[in-house]
Amino acid sequence: MTPSSPATGTAASPAEDRAPVVVGTPGSFARSVLDERHPALLERVRRATPYPPELRAALDGLLEEVTEGVIEPLDGTEPGAGPWLAWGGGHYGRPWSEVPFLWAESFFYRKLLAALRYFRPGPWQGVDPFAPMKAAELAGGGVDSEFAALDRLPGDPPERDRALLHAALWGNRADLGFRLSAGGTGPGERATGLVADDSARLWAVLEASAPGTVCLVADNAGPELLPDLVLADHLLATGRAAAVVLHLKAYPYYVSDAVTADVLACLARTAAASGRAAETGERLRRALADGRLELRAHPFSCAPFGYDRMPGDLAADFASATLTIMKGDLNYRRLVGDRHWPAETPFAEATAYFPGPVAALRTLKSDVVTGLEAPAVERLEASEPGWRTSGRHALVQVSA
Numbered sequence: 001m002t003p004s005s006p007a008t009g010t011a012a013s014p015a016e017d018r019a020p021v022v023v024g025t026p027g028s029f030a031r032s033v034l035d036e037r038h039p040a041l042l043e044r045v046r047r048a049t050p051y052p053p054e055l056r057a058a059l060d061g062l063l064e065e066v067t068e069g070v071i072e073p074l075d076g077t078e079p080g081a082g083p084w085l086a087w088g089g090g091h092y093g094r095p096w097s098e099v100p101f102l103w104a105e106s107f108f109y110r111k112l113l114a115a116l117r118y119f120r121p122g123p124w125q126g127v128d129p130f131a132p133m134k135a136a137e138l139a140g141g142g143v144d145s146e147f148a149a150l151d152r153l154p155g156d157p158p159e160r161d162r163a164l165l166h167a168a169l170w171g172n173r174a175d176l177g178f179r180l181s182a183g184g185t186g187p188g189e190r191a192t193g194l195v196a197d198d199s200a201r202l203w204a205v206l207e208a209s210a211p212g213t214v215c216l217v218a219d220n221a222g223p224e225l226l227p228d229l230v231l232a233d234h235l236l237a238t239g240r241a242a243a244v245v246l247h248l249k250a251y252p253y254y255v256s257d258a259v260t261a262d263v264l265a266c267l268a269r270t271a272a273a274s275g276r277a278a279e280t281g282e283r284l285r286r287a288l289a290d291g292r293l294e295l296r297a298h299p300f301s302c303a304p305f306g307y308d309r310m311p312g313d314l315a316a317d318f319a320s321a322t323l324t325i326m327k328g329d330l331n332y333r334r335l336v337g338d339r340h341w342p343a344e345t346p347f348a349e350a351t352a353y354f355p356g357p358v359a360a361l362r363t364l365k366s367d368v369v370t371g372l373e374a375p376a377v378e379r380l381e382a383s384e385p386g387w388r389t390s391g392r393h394a395l396v397q398v399s400a
Protein backbone atom coordinates (compact mmCIF):
# COMPACT_ATOMS: atom_id res chain seq x y z
CA MET A 1 0.00 0.00 0.00
CA THR A 2 1.25 3.47 -0.81
CA PRO A 3 -0.46 6.44 0.77
CA SER A 4 -0.77 9.43 -1.54
CA SER A 5 2.02 11.28 0.28
CA PRO A 6 5.12 10.02 2.05
CA ALA A 7 3.42 10.35 5.38
CA THR A 8 5.31 10.11 8.62
CA GLY A 9 2.67 11.66 10.85
CA THR A 10 5.17 14.37 11.80
CA ALA A 11 4.88 16.67 8.78
CA ALA A 12 3.76 20.21 9.57
CA SER A 13 0.22 20.93 8.47
CA PRO A 14 -1.89 24.09 8.30
CA ALA A 15 -4.27 22.66 10.90
CA GLU A 16 -1.45 22.14 13.44
CA ASP A 17 -1.73 25.49 15.24
CA ARG A 18 -5.50 25.40 15.60
CA ALA A 19 -5.85 21.69 16.19
CA PRO A 20 -2.81 19.87 17.55
CA VAL A 21 -2.50 16.17 16.76
CA VAL A 22 -3.62 13.90 19.62
CA VAL A 23 -0.71 12.27 21.49
CA GLY A 24 -0.57 10.41 24.80
CA THR A 25 -0.10 13.43 27.08
CA PRO A 26 -0.07 12.45 30.80
CA GLY A 27 -3.60 12.29 32.16
CA SER A 28 -5.19 12.20 28.70
CA PHE A 29 -7.66 9.65 27.35
CA ALA A 30 -5.07 8.61 24.76
CA ARG A 31 -2.56 7.92 27.52
CA SER A 32 -5.05 5.71 29.36
CA VAL A 33 -5.52 3.65 26.20
CA LEU A 34 -1.76 3.19 25.80
CA ASP A 35 -1.06 2.54 29.49
CA GLU A 36 -4.14 0.53 30.43
CA ARG A 37 -6.10 -0.83 27.46
CA HIS A 38 -3.18 -2.14 25.45
CA PRO A 39 -1.63 -4.15 28.32
CA ALA A 40 -5.13 -5.39 29.28
CA LEU A 41 -5.73 -6.45 25.69
CA LEU A 42 -2.47 -8.41 25.56
CA GLU A 43 -3.55 -10.27 28.68
CA ARG A 44 -6.99 -10.94 27.22
CA VAL A 45 -5.53 -12.27 23.97
CA ARG A 46 -3.13 -14.51 25.87
CA ARG A 47 -5.99 -15.96 27.94
CA ALA A 48 -8.30 -16.46 24.96
CA THR A 49 -6.10 -18.87 22.99
CA PRO A 50 -3.54 -21.51 24.08
CA TYR A 51 -0.69 -20.08 22.04
CA PRO A 52 2.57 -22.10 22.03
CA PRO A 53 5.60 -20.93 24.06
CA GLU A 54 7.29 -18.91 21.32
CA LEU A 55 4.15 -16.90 20.59
CA ARG A 56 3.55 -16.32 24.31
CA ALA A 57 7.14 -15.13 24.63
CA ALA A 58 6.54 -12.71 21.74
CA LEU A 59 3.45 -11.37 23.54
CA ASP A 60 5.56 -10.89 26.68
CA GLY A 61 8.10 -8.98 24.61
CA LEU A 62 5.42 -6.70 23.22
CA LEU A 63 4.01 -6.09 26.70
CA GLU A 64 7.44 -5.08 27.92
CA GLU A 65 7.93 -2.80 24.95
CA VAL A 66 4.61 -0.96 25.39
CA THR A 67 4.92 -0.60 29.16
CA GLU A 68 8.64 0.05 29.67
CA GLY A 69 10.30 0.40 26.32
CA VAL A 70 10.40 2.53 23.21
CA ILE A 71 8.85 1.85 19.81
CA GLU A 72 10.82 -0.82 17.98
CA PRO A 73 10.34 -1.29 14.23
CA LEU A 74 8.97 -4.55 12.85
CA ASP A 75 11.51 -7.26 12.27
CA GLY A 76 12.95 -6.86 8.76
CA THR A 77 11.75 -10.36 7.82
CA GLU A 78 8.14 -9.60 8.77
CA PRO A 79 5.87 -9.67 5.68
CA GLY A 80 4.82 -6.11 4.88
CA ALA A 81 7.47 -4.51 7.12
CA GLY A 82 8.63 -2.15 4.36
CA PRO A 83 5.80 0.37 4.38
CA TRP A 84 5.89 0.59 8.17
CA LEU A 85 9.57 1.52 8.07
CA ALA A 86 8.72 4.41 5.75
CA TRP A 87 5.65 5.47 7.72
CA GLY A 88 7.45 5.22 11.06
CA GLY A 89 10.09 7.79 10.15
CA GLY A 90 10.80 9.69 13.31
CA HIS A 91 8.76 7.51 15.66
CA TYR A 92 11.06 4.52 16.19
CA GLY A 93 13.09 4.71 19.37
CA ARG A 94 10.59 7.06 21.03
CA PRO A 95 8.11 6.29 23.83
CA TRP A 96 4.68 5.20 22.59
CA SER A 97 3.05 8.17 24.28
CA GLU A 98 5.08 10.74 22.36
CA VAL A 99 4.02 9.90 18.81
CA PRO A 100 0.60 10.55 17.21
CA PHE A 101 -1.99 8.46 19.05
CA LEU A 102 -3.52 7.14 15.83
CA TRP A 103 -0.13 5.98 14.62
CA ALA A 104 0.73 4.38 17.98
CA GLU A 105 -2.56 2.46 18.19
CA SER A 106 -2.35 1.23 14.60
CA PHE A 107 1.23 0.10 15.04
CA PHE A 108 0.38 -1.64 18.31
CA TYR A 109 -2.20 -3.79 16.49
CA ARG A 110 0.25 -4.48 13.68
CA LYS A 111 2.91 -5.56 16.19
CA LEU A 112 0.43 -7.79 17.98
CA LEU A 113 -0.27 -9.61 14.71
CA ALA A 114 3.46 -9.88 14.04
CA ALA A 115 3.98 -11.43 17.50
CA LEU A 116 1.26 -13.99 16.72
CA ARG A 117 2.65 -14.80 13.25
CA TYR A 118 -0.56 -13.73 11.57
CA PHE A 119 1.16 -12.92 8.29
CA ARG A 120 3.82 -15.64 8.31
CA PRO A 121 3.27 -18.92 6.50
CA GLY A 122 2.61 -21.62 9.06
CA PRO A 123 -0.08 -22.91 11.41
CA TRP A 124 -0.92 -19.51 12.93
CA GLN A 125 -1.20 -17.64 9.67
CA GLY A 126 -4.54 -15.85 9.37
CA VAL A 127 -5.74 -16.81 12.87
CA ASP A 128 -7.67 -13.81 14.20
CA PRO A 129 -6.55 -13.31 17.84
CA PHE A 130 -9.82 -11.52 18.59
CA ALA A 131 -12.03 -14.24 17.10
CA PRO A 132 -12.94 -15.84 20.47
CA MET A 133 -14.16 -12.48 21.81
CA LYS A 134 -16.03 -11.66 18.61
CA ALA A 135 -17.68 -15.09 18.60
CA ALA A 136 -18.83 -14.70 22.22
CA GLU A 137 -20.43 -11.33 21.39
CA LEU A 138 -22.20 -12.70 18.35
CA ALA A 139 -23.54 -15.67 20.32
CA GLY A 140 -24.77 -13.41 23.13
CA GLY A 141 -28.35 -12.56 24.05
CA GLY A 142 -27.88 -8.94 22.88
CA VAL A 143 -28.04 -10.19 19.31
CA ASP A 144 -31.28 -12.08 20.00
CA SER A 145 -32.81 -8.83 21.29
CA GLU A 146 -31.66 -7.03 18.13
CA PHE A 147 -33.31 -9.72 16.02
CA ALA A 148 -36.52 -9.53 18.05
CA ALA A 149 -36.56 -5.73 17.60
CA LEU A 150 -36.57 -6.26 13.84
CA ASP A 151 -39.95 -7.98 14.16
CA ARG A 152 -41.32 -4.90 15.94
CA LEU A 153 -40.11 -2.32 13.41
CA PRO A 154 -42.52 0.57 12.84
CA GLY A 155 -44.60 0.33 9.64
CA ASP A 156 -44.43 4.07 8.92
CA PRO A 157 -41.56 4.55 6.40
CA PRO A 158 -39.89 7.62 8.01
CA GLU A 159 -40.15 5.98 11.41
CA ARG A 160 -38.65 2.81 10.01
CA ASP A 161 -35.80 4.80 8.40
CA ARG A 162 -35.10 6.43 11.73
CA ALA A 163 -35.21 3.16 13.68
CA LEU A 164 -32.76 1.42 11.34
CA LEU A 165 -30.40 4.40 11.15
CA HIS A 166 -30.37 4.67 14.93
CA ALA A 167 -29.81 0.93 15.34
CA ALA A 168 -26.68 1.24 13.19
CA LEU A 169 -25.62 4.42 14.99
CA TRP A 170 -26.00 3.12 18.54
CA GLY A 171 -24.66 -0.26 17.48
CA ASN A 172 -21.32 1.54 17.57
CA ARG A 173 -21.42 1.28 21.36
CA ALA A 174 -20.76 -2.44 20.88
CA ASP A 175 -16.99 -2.11 20.87
CA LEU A 176 -14.84 -4.70 22.62
CA GLY A 177 -12.12 -2.10 23.23
CA PHE A 178 -14.40 -0.45 25.79
CA ARG A 179 -14.56 -3.57 27.90
CA LEU A 180 -10.82 -3.24 28.42
CA SER A 181 -11.07 0.06 30.32
CA ALA A 182 -10.83 0.21 34.10
CA GLY A 183 -13.80 -1.72 35.44
CA GLY A 184 -14.38 -3.28 32.05
CA THR A 185 -18.11 -2.58 32.05
CA GLY A 186 -18.43 -0.95 28.63
CA PRO A 187 -19.92 2.44 27.81
CA GLY A 188 -22.18 4.25 30.26
CA GLU A 189 -25.96 4.61 29.95
CA ARG A 190 -26.83 6.03 26.56
CA ALA A 191 -27.88 9.70 26.51
CA THR A 192 -31.17 10.74 24.97
CA GLY A 193 -30.80 12.96 21.93
CA LEU A 194 -27.84 13.35 19.59
CA VAL A 195 -25.15 16.01 19.96
CA ALA A 196 -25.51 16.69 16.21
CA ASP A 197 -28.20 15.30 13.96
CA ASP A 198 -28.05 15.65 10.16
CA SER A 199 -30.25 12.57 9.60
CA ALA A 200 -32.72 14.48 7.41
CA ARG A 201 -29.83 15.59 5.22
CA LEU A 202 -28.54 12.03 4.97
CA TRP A 203 -31.84 10.75 3.56
CA ALA A 204 -32.12 13.83 1.32
CA VAL A 205 -28.68 13.17 -0.22
CA LEU A 206 -29.67 9.58 -0.96
CA GLU A 207 -32.95 10.64 -2.53
CA ALA A 208 -31.56 13.56 -4.55
CA SER A 209 -30.25 11.40 -7.38
CA ALA A 210 -31.06 8.12 -9.11
CA PRO A 211 -30.11 5.10 -6.97
CA GLY A 212 -26.34 4.74 -7.09
CA THR A 213 -23.63 3.12 -5.02
CA VAL A 214 -23.43 3.76 -1.29
CA CYS A 215 -20.11 3.06 0.42
CA LEU A 216 -20.61 1.87 3.98
CA VAL A 217 -17.32 1.92 5.85
CA ALA A 218 -17.87 -0.63 8.62
CA ASP A 219 -16.45 -0.51 12.11
CA ASN A 220 -16.98 -3.28 14.67
CA ALA A 221 -18.06 -6.87 14.03
CA GLY A 222 -21.02 -8.69 15.62
CA PRO A 223 -23.55 -6.47 17.39
CA GLU A 224 -22.48 -3.40 15.36
CA LEU A 225 -22.05 -5.11 12.01
CA LEU A 226 -25.50 -6.74 12.18
CA PRO A 227 -27.43 -3.43 12.22
CA ASP A 228 -25.02 -2.09 9.58
CA LEU A 229 -25.93 -5.01 7.34
CA VAL A 230 -29.61 -4.47 8.09
CA LEU A 231 -29.18 -0.82 7.08
CA ALA A 232 -27.44 -1.91 3.86
CA ASP A 233 -30.39 -4.20 3.11
CA HIS A 234 -32.82 -1.35 3.84
CA LEU A 235 -30.98 1.00 1.44
CA LEU A 236 -31.17 -1.64 -1.28
CA ALA A 237 -34.77 -2.65 -0.56
CA THR A 238 -36.06 0.95 -0.54
CA GLY A 239 -34.17 1.90 -3.73
CA ARG A 240 -31.95 4.43 -1.90
CA ALA A 241 -29.02 2.45 -3.28
CA ALA A 242 -28.58 0.29 -6.36
CA ALA A 243 -25.49 -1.22 -4.77
CA VAL A 244 -23.75 -1.08 -1.41
CA VAL A 245 -19.99 -1.44 -1.09
CA LEU A 246 -19.12 -2.54 2.43
CA HIS A 247 -15.58 -1.53 3.35
CA LEU A 248 -13.98 -3.85 5.91
CA LYS A 249 -10.58 -4.04 7.57
CA ALA A 250 -7.82 -5.85 5.72
CA TYR A 251 -6.77 -7.66 8.90
CA PRO A 252 -7.82 -7.86 12.57
CA TYR A 253 -7.52 -4.41 14.10
CA TYR A 254 -8.72 -2.34 17.10
CA VAL A 255 -9.97 -5.52 18.76
CA SER A 256 -13.41 -5.95 17.24
CA ASP A 257 -13.13 -4.28 13.82
CA ALA A 258 -14.91 -6.28 11.12
CA VAL A 259 -13.10 -8.41 8.55
CA THR A 260 -14.68 -10.59 5.85
CA ALA A 261 -15.04 -13.60 8.18
CA ASP A 262 -17.16 -11.44 10.49
CA VAL A 263 -19.64 -10.67 7.71
CA LEU A 264 -19.99 -14.36 6.99
CA ALA A 265 -20.43 -15.06 10.72
CA CYS A 266 -23.26 -12.49 10.86
CA LEU A 267 -24.96 -14.09 7.88
CA ALA A 268 -24.65 -17.51 9.49
CA ARG A 269 -26.23 -16.07 12.66
CA THR A 270 -29.21 -14.72 10.69
CA ALA A 271 -29.59 -18.06 8.92
CA ALA A 272 -30.12 -19.68 12.32
CA ALA A 273 -32.71 -17.02 13.29
CA SER A 274 -36.39 -16.70 12.42
CA GLY A 275 -38.74 -13.89 11.35
CA ARG A 276 -37.37 -10.68 9.81
CA ALA A 277 -33.78 -11.43 10.82
CA ALA A 278 -33.81 -14.61 8.73
CA GLU A 279 -35.50 -12.86 5.78
CA THR A 280 -33.02 -9.98 5.91
CA GLY A 281 -30.14 -12.43 6.05
CA GLU A 282 -31.47 -14.26 3.02
CA ARG A 283 -31.77 -11.02 1.02
CA LEU A 284 -28.23 -10.07 2.02
CA ARG A 285 -26.90 -13.44 0.86
CA ARG A 286 -28.58 -12.93 -2.50
CA ALA A 287 -27.23 -9.37 -2.72
CA LEU A 288 -23.71 -10.63 -2.02
CA ALA A 289 -24.09 -13.40 -4.57
CA ASP A 290 -25.37 -11.09 -7.32
CA GLY A 291 -22.94 -8.25 -6.59
CA ARG A 292 -25.36 -5.63 -5.23
CA LEU A 293 -23.57 -5.98 -1.92
CA GLU A 294 -19.85 -5.92 -2.49
CA LEU A 295 -17.08 -6.38 0.09
CA ARG A 296 -13.84 -4.44 -0.03
CA ALA A 297 -10.84 -4.65 2.31
CA HIS A 298 -8.45 -1.99 1.09
CA PRO A 299 -4.97 -2.09 2.71
CA PHE A 300 -5.40 1.57 3.69
CA SER A 301 -8.19 0.48 6.07
CA CYS A 302 -5.48 -0.36 8.62
CA ALA A 303 -3.04 2.46 7.81
CA PRO A 304 -2.04 4.78 10.67
CA PHE A 305 -3.28 7.94 8.94
CA GLY A 306 -6.39 9.95 8.27
CA TYR A 307 -8.39 9.63 5.07
CA ASP A 308 -6.84 12.88 3.85
CA ARG A 309 -3.87 10.66 2.92
CA MET A 310 -5.84 7.92 1.23
CA PRO A 311 -4.49 6.56 -2.04
CA GLY A 312 -6.08 7.43 -5.37
CA ASP A 313 -7.95 4.17 -5.95
CA LEU A 314 -9.76 4.43 -2.62
CA ALA A 315 -10.53 8.12 -3.21
CA ALA A 316 -11.96 7.16 -6.61
CA ASP A 317 -14.22 4.61 -4.91
CA PHE A 318 -15.60 7.21 -2.52
CA ALA A 319 -15.83 9.82 -5.28
CA SER A 320 -18.13 7.61 -7.32
CA ALA A 321 -20.54 6.94 -4.43
CA THR A 322 -23.76 8.88 -3.91
CA LEU A 323 -22.82 8.83 -0.24
CA THR A 324 -20.07 7.33 1.90
CA ILE A 325 -21.21 6.43 5.39
CA MET A 326 -18.36 6.21 7.90
CA LYS A 327 -19.20 4.13 10.94
CA GLY A 328 -17.71 4.54 14.38
CA ASP A 329 -15.22 6.47 16.39
CA LEU A 330 -11.99 5.45 14.73
CA ASN A 331 -13.34 6.18 11.25
CA TYR A 332 -14.46 9.56 12.57
CA ARG A 333 -10.96 10.29 13.88
CA ARG A 334 -9.52 9.31 10.52
CA LEU A 335 -12.13 11.32 8.62
CA VAL A 336 -11.77 14.68 10.38
CA GLY A 337 -8.16 14.12 11.50
CA ASP A 338 -7.07 12.88 14.94
CA ARG A 339 -6.72 16.37 16.34
CA HIS A 340 -7.86 18.52 19.21
CA TRP A 341 -10.27 20.51 17.04
CA PRO A 342 -12.29 23.24 18.69
CA ALA A 343 -15.62 21.36 18.91
CA GLU A 344 -17.39 24.15 16.96
CA THR A 345 -15.16 23.64 13.88
CA PRO A 346 -17.61 22.93 11.04
CA PHE A 347 -17.69 19.24 10.07
CA ALA A 348 -17.74 20.35 6.40
CA GLU A 349 -14.49 22.26 6.95
CA ALA A 350 -12.69 19.32 8.55
CA THR A 351 -13.85 17.01 5.74
CA ALA A 352 -13.47 19.49 2.85
CA TYR A 353 -10.82 17.27 1.20
CA PHE A 354 -13.18 14.27 0.99
CA PRO A 355 -13.90 13.40 -2.66
CA GLY A 356 -17.69 12.97 -2.35
CA PRO A 357 -20.66 13.35 -0.01
CA VAL A 358 -19.82 11.83 3.36
CA ALA A 359 -21.74 11.02 6.53
CA ALA A 360 -20.49 10.00 9.97
CA LEU A 361 -22.49 7.77 12.32
CA ARG A 362 -20.58 7.62 15.55
CA THR A 363 -20.80 7.34 19.30
CA LEU A 364 -18.27 9.58 21.03
CA LYS A 365 -15.40 7.50 22.42
CA SER A 366 -12.34 9.73 21.99
CA ASP A 367 -11.41 13.41 22.38
CA VAL A 368 -12.01 14.33 18.75
CA VAL A 369 -15.21 16.10 17.76
CA THR A 370 -16.30 18.79 15.27
CA GLY A 371 -19.50 20.43 14.12
CA LEU A 372 -21.18 21.08 17.47
CA GLU A 373 -23.10 24.21 18.49
CA ALA A 374 -21.31 26.34 21.09
CA PRO A 375 -24.18 26.26 23.66
CA ALA A 376 -24.32 22.46 23.45
CA VAL A 377 -20.57 22.24 24.05
CA GLU A 378 -20.84 24.57 27.05
CA ARG A 379 -23.67 22.52 28.49
CA LEU A 380 -21.80 19.25 28.08
CA GLU A 381 -18.56 20.66 29.49
CA ALA A 382 -20.40 21.96 32.55
CA SER A 383 -22.52 18.90 33.23
CA GLU A 384 -20.45 15.91 32.16
CA PRO A 385 -16.65 16.07 32.17
CA GLY A 386 -16.21 12.74 30.34
CA TRP A 387 -18.77 13.42 27.58
CA ARG A 388 -16.27 13.12 24.73
CA THR A 389 -15.11 9.63 25.64
CA SER A 390 -17.90 7.97 27.64
CA GLY A 391 -19.73 6.43 24.66
CA ARG A 392 -23.00 7.89 26.03
CA HIS A 393 -23.37 10.42 23.22
CA ALA A 394 -23.77 10.01 19.50
CA LEU A 395 -23.91 12.07 16.32
CA VAL A 396 -25.01 11.93 12.71
CA GLN A 397 -23.10 14.43 10.56
CA VAL A 398 -23.25 14.94 6.81
CA SER A 399 -21.18 16.98 4.42
CA ALA A 400 -22.46 17.10 0.85
Ligand SMILES: O=P(O)(O)OC[C@H]1O[C@](O)(CO)[C@@H](O)[C@@H]1O
Pocket residue numbers: 033037105172175177178219220254327328329330331333365366
Ligand atom coordinates in the same frame (compact mmCIF):
# COMPACT_ATOMS: atom_id res chain seq x y z
O1 LIG B 1 -14.84 0.96 17.53
P1 LIG B 1 -14.73 2.42 17.37
O2 LIG B 1 -16.02 3.13 17.49
O3 LIG B 1 -14.00 2.82 16.14
O4 LIG B 1 -13.90 2.93 18.58
C1 LIG B 1 -12.62 2.53 18.81
C2 LIG B 1 -12.11 3.48 19.79
O5 LIG B 1 -11.22 2.79 20.60
C3 LIG B 1 -10.19 3.66 20.91
O6 LIG B 1 -9.15 3.41 20.05
C4 LIG B 1 -9.65 3.46 22.23
O7 LIG B 1 -9.30 2.13 22.39
C5 LIG B 1 -10.80 4.98 20.63
O8 LIG B 1 -9.96 5.98 20.73
C6 LIG B 1 -11.32 4.62 19.32
O9 LIG B 1 -11.56 5.61 18.57
